[in-house]
Amino acid sequence: MLRKYSNHRTNSDNIKLGALTAFSAGMVNVISVCVFFAFTSNITGYYAVLPQEIAKGNWYQAAVVLLWILLFFSGSLLSNLLIIHGKSRMGQYVSHAIPVILELLCVLFVGLYLDFFYGDSLQETEFLVGALLFAMGLQNGLTASISNSVVKTTHLTGLTTDLAILVSMFTIQANRSNKALVDKFHLLLSILGAYFAGGLLSGICYVYYHNFTFYVACFVLLIIALYDFYKLARVKQLFAHRKRAFAS
Amino acid sequence: MLRISRDLLIKLTYLLVASLLFVSVGIIMYAENPERLIQGVWQEKEWHLEKDNAPHQNLTVAMLSKGLRDEILQELEEFHHGVWKFDGNRVIHPDGGVIRDEMEWYIKGRGHILELRRDGKPLESFQIQRIDENSMVLHLNLDLQVKGVIKIVLERIADREEYAKKV
Numbered sequence: 001m002l003r004k005y006s007n008h009r010t011n012s013d014n015i016k017l018g019a020l021t022a023f024s025a026g027m028v029n030v031i032s033v034c035v036f037f038a039f040t041s042n043i044t045g046y047y048a049v050l051p052q053e054i055a056k057g058n059w060y061q062a063a064v065v066l067l068w069i070l071l072f073f074s075g076s077l078l079s080n081l082l083i084i085h086g087k088s089r090m091g092q093y094v095s096h097a098i099p100v101i102l103e104l105l106c107v108l109f110v111g112l113y114l115d116f117f118y119g120d121s122l123q124e125t126e127f128l129v130g131a132l133l134f135a136m137g138l139q140n141g142l143t144a145s146i147s148n149s150v151v152k153t154t155h156l157t158g159l160t161t162d163l164a165i166l167v168s169m170f171t172i173q174a175n176r177s178n179k180a181l182v183d184k185f186h187l188l189l190s191i192l193g194a195y196f197a198g199g200l201l202s203g204i205c206y207v208y209y210h211n212f213t214f215y216v217a218c219f220v221l222l223i224i225a226l227y228d229f230y231k232l233a234r235v236k237q238l239f240a241h242r243k244r245a246f247a248s
Numbered sequence: 249m250l251r252i253s254r255d256l257l258i259k260l261t262y263l264l265v266a267s268l269l270f271v272s273v274g275i276i277m278y279a280e281n282p283e284r285l286i287q288g289v290w291q292e293k294e295w296h297l298e299k300d301n302a303p304h305q306n307l308t309v310a311m312l313s314k315g316l317r318d319e320i321l322q323e324l325e326e327f328h329h330g331v332w333k334f335d336g337n338r339v340i341h342p343d344g345g346v347i348r349d350e351m352e353w354y355i356k357g358r359g360h361i362l363e364l365r366r367d368g369k370p371l372e373s374f375q376i377q378r379i380d381e382n383s384m385v386l387h388l389n390l391d392l393q394v395k396g397v398i399k400i401v402l403e404r405i406a407d408r409e410e411y412a413k414k415v
Contacts, residue, residue, distance in 0.1 A: 037357040063275035122283040
């Protein structure tokens with residue numbers, strides 16, 4: 001799911017990556033709306049809010065929105081820097097897993113801060129939302145980069161548009177048996193469903209378990225980071241087993 | 249024609265991003281923010297009822313049907329006299345100065361949401377449409393007898409320092 005890059009990825013790899021990351025993005029987005037009244041998985045709206053706040057002369061609010069956009073940008077930037085420069089030093093899997101680990105640490109930090117230090121002040125809110133946007137930037141940068149822009153887990157506007165285009169294309173008989181189009185349809189549908197399911201779970205979790213929801217999101221991210229580690233370990237184990245069998 | 253090398257351009261991009269980050273953090277740290285601005289005593293001036301399917305109506309506090317107003321502020325008895333007092337400890341004081349059940353206020357989002365809580369439970373949240381030293385405009389989405397947005401205009405009648413001394 002994480003160790004393969006660009007055109008070497010199968011549709012199954014993309015579906016696993018897309019669904020799991022979209023699930024965590026949906027969770028983070030809904031809980032941040034519940035706790036902070038701010039969206040954190042998408043920044044399209046903030047590009048509309050920024051000029052609006054500047055026009056109104058609300059410099060504080062404009063600075064907050066600008067900071068959030070820049071943090072999302074920084075997250076994506078860092079993620080891609082790790083991927084393109086880390087591959088030769090740390091190997092493909094590790095360089096792809098580090099952004100997920102960093103994202104996990106950001107979400108964990110927000111959860112722990114809310115549990116033990118949060119004083120409900122506006123400045124704390126702004127920086128915690130910033131941390132979540134940075135985390136989402138890391139994730140979006142990673143998924144888009146390693147999948148050659150096929151998987152975008154938080155870009156639901158583009159996804160809905162692509163889905164609508166595919167549905168219209170499927171009105172033609174020949175397209176319905178086109179494997180590439182059908183695979184893409186399955187991928188988009190998985191991302192959409194997972195994002196919605198993550199949001200729903202987060203909303204329900206928040207009602208009963210409040211900030212604990214952040215730790216559930218961390219658990220999902222841990223699965224993403226360690227899934228390939230488990231697979232690699234398993235493959236190594238199998239090779240070692242076969243080697244011993246040949247030797248004997 | 250002036251030509252800038254791409255090496256220089258990429259450095260300028262990094263510099264621009266870093267500068268914007270520093271400027272925005274600086275403004276957030278030191279500029280007047282809604283959390284500080286809201287502290288003080290505010291008097292309701294007028295309510296605007298904005299419905300999707302009706303012409304825009306301007307209502308003074310006195311004109312607004314008392315029944316509807318009380319229903320909108322059902323959980324917020326403290327505001328029934330039209331005076332909103334926000335103190336620095338995030339507690340809202342009723343007009344008479346006696347606290348029946350302590351109610352707290354919090355500013356959320358990018359400074360555009362005013363949330364009111366009692367015993368830690370959210371009661372109501374307003375959207376702060378505008379706030380400055382003299383006036384504040386709040387929006388409240390409602391779905392009671394009418395579906396629409398209530399716009400509440402408040403005017404500051406005592407500033408933070410005066411109010412802090414009084415408290």
